[in-house]
Amino acid sequence: SQTIHQWPATLVQPVGSPLSLECTVEGTSNPNLYWYRQAAGRGLQLLFYSVGIGQISSEVPQNLSASRPQDRQFILSSKKLLLSDSGFYLCAWSAIQGSEQFFGPGTRLTVL
Amino acid sequence: AQSVTQLDSQVPVFEEAPVELRCNYSSSVSVYLFWYVQYPNQGLQLLLKYLSGSTLVESINGFEAEFNKSQTSFHLRKPSVHISDTAEYFCAVSDLDDYKLSFGAGTTVTVRA
Numbered sequence: 001s002q003t004i005h006q007w008p009a010t011l012v013q014p015v016g017s018p019l020s021l022e023c024t025v026e027g028t029s030n031p032n033l034y035w036y037r038q039a040a041g042r043g044l045q046l047l048f049y050s051v052g053i054g055q056i057s058s059e060v061p062q063n064l065s066a067s068r069p070q071d072r073q074f075i076l077s078s079k080k081l082l083l084s085d086s087g088f089y090l091c092a093w094s095a096i097q098g099s100e101q102f103f104g105p106g107t108r109l110t111v112l
Numbered sequence: 113a114q115s116v117t118q119l120d121s122q123v124p125v126f127e128e129a130p131v132e133l134r135c136n137y138s139s140s141v142s143v144y145l146f147w148y149v150q151y152p153n154q155g156l157q158l159l160l161k162y163l164s165g166s167t168l169v170e171s172i173n174g175f176e177a178e179f180n181k182s183q184t185s186f187h188l189r190k191p192s193v194h195i196s197d198t199a200e201y202f203c204a205v206s207d208l209d210d211y212k213l214s215f216g217a218g219t220t221v222t223v224r225a
Contacts, residue, residue, distance in 0.1 A: 032211055043217040044156075044202065051211060090155055098144050098208045103155035 002027035006091050006104040013111055019064075019078040021107050023091030026072065031093040033074040034101060035066055038088040050074060086111045114138050114205045118216035125193055126224055133188040133219045135203030145186040146204040146213070147177055156202060162186065198223045 003026045013019060025031050035047040046059045048066035056066050063082060067075045074091060088108055092101040119134040137143065144163050148156040160171040167179040177188045186203060203216040 034212075044215045046212060049211060088153075092156075094211070097211050098206045100144075100146055100158050100161055101213055102158065103148075106153070106155045108153065 002093075002102065004091060004093055004102060004104040006089075006107050008107060009105065010108045011110070013081050013109065015083055015111055016080050019076070019081050019085070019109070021076040021089055021091075021109075023074040023076075023104055024072055025093045028072070028093070028095065030071060031095065032097075033068060034092040034094075035074065035076050036090040036092065038090065040087070044090070047076070081111045083111050085109065113210070113212070114143065114207060114214040116203055116205050116214050116216040118201075118203055118219050120219050121217065122220050122222070124222045124224065127195055128192045130191050131189065131193050131197075131221060133201050133203075133221070135186045135188065135216055137184050137186070137203075137205040137214070139184070139205075139207070142208050144206045144208065145177075145179055146206075147171075147175070147186070147188050148202040148204060150200045150202065150218075152199075159188075159201070193221070193223050195223050195225065197221060 005024050032051050034049045036044045037047055049057050050068045053068055064078050088106050090106045091104040094101045115138040117136045125131045146161045147159040149159045150156045160169045160177055162169050162179045170176045175190045177186055179186050200218045200220050202218050204213040206213045
């Protein structure tokens with residue numbers, strides 16, 4: 001069966017510090033991968049998605065970036081965090097176009 | 113891209129009472145439809161999905177949703193809720209040729225004894 005992992009589970013970072021969140025998927029090949037953010041009291045915002053190694057589509061211009069160095073690994077990064085980057089970050093995968101997405105457990109990021 | 117409207121942001125309900133969460137989407141082209149549930153500080157879990165076939169789909173924990181193409185709706189219902197159903201519920205829609213899902217803003221269900 002397929003599983004999706006995210007780490008760390010929680011993170012507290014000062015403003016201006018770098019960020020690296022990691023997501024890995026097991027039990028499937030060539031998944032579509034997604035990064036979402038949930039700000040407090042708000043819905044899901046799609047940040048990036050990837051349909052293959054090295055292929056990244058950005059949905060929202062911001063100071064975040066994403067990379068996919070391996071088939072089942074998706075990384076969310078920032079060079080300098082802003083207060084507004086605080087939120088709950090969710091990674092997800094899907095098998096094919098249009099199909100359901102399966103979500104990881106999330107990373108709670110607090111920027112102080 | 114689709115737009116998804118969840119008409120109720122908060123739904124308080126008593127234990128063992130029925131609940132209905134409403135979801136409407138923008139397009140009448142062929143779509144896939146999903147309901148997700150999110151418990152506090154957890155990721156989203158797929159509750160049920162409509163891909164094709166019977167317009168009434170059911171989950172293993174008593175929820176059901178009905179696809180209505182003419183009304184572009186996919187409302188979620190449960191005839192008798194439990195305290196453990198307290199969570200946030202998201203409706204999502206995808207076009208068949210799109211990699212992305214469009215999510216509604218979510219409905220918070222609070223079940224009280």
